Amino acid sequence: GENVEQHPSTLSVQEGDSAVIKCTYSDSASNYFPWYKQELGKGPQLIIDIRSNVGEKKDQRIAVTLNKTAKHFSLHITETQPEDSAVYFCAAKTNTGRRALTFGSGTRLQVQP
Amino acid sequence: DTGVSQDPRHKITKRGQNVTFRCDPISEHNRLYWYRQTLGQGPEFLTYFQNEAQLEKSRLLSDRFSAERPKGSFSTLEIQRTEQGDSAMYLCASSVNGRITGELFFGEGSRLTVL
Numbered sequence: 742g743e744n745v746e747q748h749p750s751t752l753s754v755q756e757g758d759s760a761v762i763k764c765t766y767s768d769s770a771s772n773y774f775p776w777y778k779q780e781l782g783k784g785p786q787l788i789i790d791i792r793s794n795v796g797e798k799k800d801q802r803i804a805v806t807l808n809k810t811a812k813h814f815s816l817h818i819t820e821t822q823p824e825d826s827a828v829y830f831c832a833a834k835t836n837t838g839r840r841a842l843t844f845g846s847g848t849r850l851q852v853q854p
Numbered sequence: 855d856t857g858v859s860q861d862p863r864h865k866i867t868k869r870g871q872n873v874t875f876r877c878d879p880i881s882e883h884n885r886l887y888w889y890r891q892t893l894g895q896g897p898e899f900l901t902y903f904q905n906e907a908q909l910e911k912s913r914l915l916s917d918r919f920s921a922e923r924p925k926g927s928f929s930t931l932e933i934q935r936t937e938q939g940d941s942a943m944y945l946c947a948s949s950v951n952g953r954i955t956g957e958l959f960f961g962e963g964s965r966l967t968v969l
Contacts, residue, residue, distance in 0.1 A: 785945075787959075830897070841887055847894070
């Protein structure tokens with residue numbers, strides 16, 4: 742089955758700096774790659790996603806890149822703000838076999854004011 | 855509030871007791887998922903339903919776990935003879951089948967503590 746690895750597990754940046762979180766996946770049939778943000782005491786919430794026919798997607802300060810050949814994808818947050826502090830999860834889904842998302846282990850992002 | 859609703863939010867129980875969690879998905883969503891999340895880890899897939907049919911179960915879902923979605927609306931997750939290793943956050947999510955991306959909308963979870 743699919744295996745998603747995520748790093749780093751923790752990331753501390755100064756307000757205004759950029760943050761990058763990287764994930765790799767194992768199943769070449771995976772075609773959907775969302776990123777979720779989880780704040781303390783809440784469920785994960787989708788912040789951006791990308792499909793395998795696209796190499797990059799951007800939404801304001803957030804961007805995701807996908808390298809299908811290398812089977813990795815990354816989340817980029819620019820101009821970080823204290824409210825970006827949370828745990829971020831990458832995930833992958835395939836259209837064959839399991840139809841549910843497989844999540845990475847998460848990155849705790851701390852933005853220092 | 856039209857989001858995914860889970861009840862109870864917190865449950866403390868003694869080892870060996872049975873517990874049941876309820877999930878009410880977003881009303882027009884026909885897919886419903888259960889995930890388990892332990893501290894410092896990502897959500898782990900347990901099972902999912904399309905309408906009332908349970909289409910897949912993870913190997914994590916031992917025979918002490920059972921999930922139902924009797925009328926294709928709300929779902930329950932029951933854990934029998936709880937063990938300390940069952941302590942976790944149980945997350946429910948729903949989505950609309952047929953959408954290309956299948957975005958999952960998560961509830962706030964039910965936290966289980968087994969003493």
